[in-house]
Amino acid sequence: MTVPFGQRLASAVADRGPLCAGIDPHPGLLSAWGLTADAAGLERFALSATEVLAEHVAVLKPQSAFFEAYGSAGIAVLERVLVLARQAGALVLLDVKRGDIGSTMAAYTSAYLTDAAPLAADAITVSPYLGFGALEPALAAAQASGRGLFVLARTSNPDGGQVQGALTSGRSVAQAMVDEAAARNAGATPMGGVGVVVGATIRPGELDLTALNGPVLAPGFGAQGATADDLVKVFGPDTASVLPASSRDLLKHGPDPAALREAVLRVRETVAVLAR
Numbered sequence: 349m350t351v352p353f354g355q356r357l358a359s360a361v362a363d364r365g366p367l368c369a370g371i372d373p374h375p376g377l378l379s380a381w382g383l384t385a386d387a388a389g390l391e392r393f394a395l396s397a398t399e400v401l402a403e404h405v406a407v408l409k410p411q412s413a414f415f416e417a418y419g420s421a422g423i424a425v426l427e428r429v430l431v432l433a434r435q436a437g438a439l440v441l442l443d444v445k446r447g448d449i450g451s452t453m454a455a456y457t458s459a460y461l462t463d464a465a466p467l468a469a470d471a472i473t474v475s476p477y478l479g480f481g482a483l484e485p486a487l488a489a490a491q492a493s494g495r496g497l498f499v500l501a502r503t504s505n506p507d508g509g510q511v512q513g514a515l516t517s518g519r520s521v522a523q524a525m526v527d528e529a530a531a532r533n534a535g536a537t538p539m540g541g542v543g544v545v546v547g548a549t550i551r552p553g554e555l556d557l558t559a560l561n562g563p564v565l566a567p568g569f570g571a572q573g574a575t576a577d578d579l580v581k582v583f584g585p586d587t588a589s590v591l592p593a594s595s596r597d598l599l600k601h602g603p604d605p606a607a608l609r610e611a612v613l614r615v616r617e618t619v620a621v622l623a624r
């Protein structure tokens with residue numbers, strides 16, 4: 349895998365639009381789909397949802413926590429989701445939000461960012477809150493293998509601002525993380541592979557993303573209240589690639605595959621305005 353992630357993502361977005369569909373098997377959704385809240389229900393839910401969604405979106409984002417909740421059986425289902433999504437032509441962004449001291453970060457790198465890993469993904473989410481430099485093993489492995497990272501900058505939850513909005517050298521911590529990512533992406537075409545996570549729920553103008561030259565994962569769209577209008581207000585026209593992420597708001601349309609497909613196509617159309 350040597351084609352850089354930024355290039356692979358740009359091409360996927362050009363083909364399918366910017367929507368990132370989340371696979372978040374909440375127990376409440378399993379129950380709404382008429383499934384049991386156990387590993388068998390998880391398997392049925394995650395594979396059925398992936399089968400429908402991965403065919404229509406550029407990026408599929410399984411949320412690892414909901415699989416980990418079922419132990420080794422859940423991880424086995426996650427491995428199958430990764431394979432199925434890739435077969436359907438979607439890039440897989442595994443939402444694991446890993447971040448640790450450098451030596452342990454190297455172990456996470458082996459788990460997610462190497463070709464032979466059972467949980468290898470095209471990109472993962474990482475937390476820089478042990479210091480951006482602690483992410484170095486993941487940054488190096490991602491770059492070497494054509495994979496991407498999405499670094500938490502300003503998360504979508506209301507409490508995110510408490511830490512991420514604090515000032516450091518005259519800018520917010522979140523802005524400092526965006527600037528670190530931008531430095532890694534400098535000069536890359538069409539964009540670099542170090543993305544950031546910025547909630548679609550934040551105030552417009554809170555962050556300057558114009559120099560990022562990398563992708564922005566924008567959760568908070570849909571179930572957390574942000575609308576397509578908010579996406580335009582928050583991200584404007586000057587960002588390389590904004591990926592609005594929606595999980596519950598799509599998944600609630602299952603289990604009928606036709607209804608789920610109709611929902612993803614409708615939302616995909618709604619956010620198409622963001623792709624340039």
Ligand SMILES: O=c1ccn([C@@H]2O[C@H](COP(=O)(O)O)[C@@H](O)[C@H]2O)c(=O)[nH]1
Binds near residue numbers: 370503546
């Ligand atoms: O700032 C963040 C970072 C990640 N998330 C994750 O995205 C999905 C959102 O699910 P919805 O059902 O669309 O609300 C979920 O997996 C979160 O862990 C986020 O929401 N905010």
